[in-house]
Amino acid sequence: GESVGLHLPTLSVQEGDNSIINCAYSNSASDYFIWYKQESGKGPQFIIDIRSNMDKRQGQRVTVLLNKTVKHLSLQIAATQPGDSAVYFCAENMGAGKSTFGDGTTLTVKP
Amino acid sequence: KAGVTQTPRYLIKTRGQQVTLSCSPISGHRSVSWYQQTPGQGLQFLFEYFSETQRNKGNFPGRFSGRQFSNSRSEMNVSTLELGDSALYLCASSLAGQPQQYFGPGTRLTVT
Numbered sequence: 593g594e595s596v597g598l599h600l601p602t603l604s605v606q607e608g609d610n611s612i613i614n615c616a617y618s619n620s621a622s623d624y625f626i627w628y629k630q631e632s633g634k635g636p637q638f639i640i641d642i643r644s645n646m647d648k649r650q651g652q653r654v655t656v657l658l659n660k661t662v663k664h665l666s667l668q669i670a671a672t673q674p675g676d677s678a679v680y681f682c683a684e685n686m687g688a689g690k691s692t693f694g695d696g697t698t699l700t701v702k703p
Numbered sequence: 704k705a706g707v708t709q710t711p712r713y714l715i716k717t718r719g720q721q722v723t724l725s726c727s728p729i730s731g732h733r734s735v736s737w738y739q740q741t742p743g744q745g746l747q748f749l750f751e752y753f754s755e756t757q758r759n760k761g762n763f764p765g766r767f768s769g770r771q772f773s774n775s776r777s778e779m780n781v782s783t784l785e786l787g788d789s790a791l792y793l794c795a796s797s798l799a800g801q802p803q804q805y806f807g808p809g810t811r812l813t814v815t
Contacts, residue, residue, distance in 0.1 A: 623802070624802035626802060626803065626804075628806075633808070634808055635707070635793050635795070635806030635807050635808050635809050636746070636793070636795075636804075636806045637806070638803045638804065638805065641802055641803060681746065683746075685802035686759075688734075688751055688753070688758045688759040689734040689735070689736040689751030689752075689753065689758065689759055689795075689797060689804070690736065690748050690751055690759045690761070691736075691748065691802075691804060692748065693738075693745055693746035693747075694745070695745050696745060
């Protein structure tokens with residue numbers, strides 16, 4: 593069946609360190625994998641996506657890696673800042689406006 | 704451009720009642736999706752509308768329904784409310800064919 597899971601429910605890092613958030617997925621038919629950030633009291637906010645035919649994509653301070661062999665997705669945040677504290681979700685886009693979300697990892701950045 | 708807006712932001716209902724939630728997508732976005740978010744189940748897809756047609760539906764009972772208007776605004780309705788329907792209901796809009804979804808702030812529904 594469809595499911596997207598995250599390896600760790602919480603992650604705590606020191607300000608300035610790099611963060612790595614992991615996600616395992618089970619549906620190989622997805623065309624896009626997406627990372628969202630959700631801050632308290634807000635809806636999820638798009639961070640970065642990667643198409644299934646790619647294995648790496650970089651954005652501003654973020655990098656997403658896709659390993660289709662082991663069905664693993666990761667989000668790397670460089671020089672983590674207090675404003676990065678939030679819940680991070682990986683999601684598989686199934687097309688036609690449907691995404692399947694993982695459980696979320698709560699990132700806490702310590703000053 | 705204005706973001707996705709949802710009304711109301713908070714709602715308290717009693718069991719057995721029904722509720723209608725509203726979503727206005729970003730201008731130009733014709734796809735509107737609805738999700739339910741709870742601490743136990745996470746983010747669960749409810750349904751998606753595109754050009755007033757439901758294209759996709761999640762695994763929810765028939766008490767959950769929706770519709771989309773010609774201006775792309777969407778509503779979802781939950782009838783015969785149950786305690787377990789207490790959740791944050793999120794609406795997301797997207798451009799046709801694009802995987803990136805833009806979420807509204809959600810409607811917090813509490814059923815007592």
